[in-house]
Amino acid sequence: MIRAILTDIEGTTSSIRFVKEVLFPYAAEQMGDFLARHWDDPAVVEQMAAARQESGEALATPEQAAALMRAWIDEDRKATPLKALQGMIWESGYRNGDYQAHLYPDAARRLRDWHHQGFPLYVYSSGSVAAQKLFFGYSEAGDLTPLFQGYFDTTSGGKKEAASYRRISEAIGLPGHEILFLSDVEAELDAAREAGLHTVLLDRDNALPDGAHPRVTDFDAIDPASF
Numbered sequence: 001m002i003r004a005i006l007t008d009i010e011g012t013t014s015s016i017r018f019v020k021e022v023l024f025p026y027a028a029e030q031m032g033d034f035l036a037r038h039w040d041d042p043a044v045v046e047q048m049a050a051a052r053q054e055s056g057e058a059l060a061t062p063e064q065a066a067a068l069m070r071a072w073i074d075e076d077r078k079a080t081p082l083k084a085l086q087g088m089i090w091e092s093g094y095r096n097g098d099y100q101a102h103l104y105p106d107a108a109r110r111l112r113d114w115h116h117q118g119f120p121l122y123v124y125s126s127g128s129v130a131a132q133k134l135f136f137g138y139s140e141a142g143d144l145t146p147l148f149q150g151y152f153d154t155t156s157g158g159k160k161e162a163a164s165y166r167r168i169s170e171a172i173g174l175p176g177h178e179i180l181f182l183s184d185v186e187a188e189l190d191a192a193r194e195a196g197l198h199t200v201l202l203d204r205d206n207a208l209p210d211g212a213h214p215r216v217t218d219f220d221a222i223d224p225a226s227f
Helices: 015-038 042-055 062-075 080-093 105-117 127-138 160-170 186-194
Strands: 005-006 121-124 147-151 177-182 197-202
Touching: 005 062, 005 105, 005 160, 015 042, 015 062, 015 080, 042 062, 042 080, 062 080, 062 147, 080 127, 105 177, 127 147, 160 177, 160 186, 186 197
Parallel strands: 005 121, 005 177, 121 147, 177 197
Antiparallel strands: none
16 A cells, blocks of 8 residues: 655656756856855855765865756766755745756646545655745745645765665655655666665656556556555
8 A cells, every 4th residue: 555655856746848948057047156256154164065975076165066066067967066056046046936846747747636535645756855945935836835845855865776766765654565666777776676676667757668667657646545
């Protein structure tokens, strides 16, 4: 029996295009000015220390740090300090009304339905927890943050590592077989299944062959009671 639902964001609840074509360019454009203005802020100092450790670079100035962050954005690198800094920058964009987060209507509808049915909902994304809360707080479907019990990011581990899903299961307080994980990435689903979770592959373009995971094209086709 499924007792909780864990969902990815990009390609699952929301279009990858919004992240790639709106959020990433916005962070890249704002990165230099943001670091120059906030270089001595404790939160930025903490992330710069992590970035130096990960990159092996001195990053002695905001300009050097911004250049590295932009390179990581171009690589789509899943680096925790980058994700944290992006989240800080995106916050001002959301609050200023520069954009709203894209959400598929079926995802918004079913997340609300599952919440009303009593399923605890959780998010696991490579974006920071702060960025996830902003995403769902400033979505095209309104503020969906009241629907979620918790959020997980790369501080729980890589999304293609089974150990990450074991940590998340422990944090949720349920065994893996009582959690349903939704993603558009088969390698993530493979890792989740190895950790004992049930899985569903979101194939919104209906372009993938049937494989090891139940495959659907939208959230309306997902029935947690069927597992």
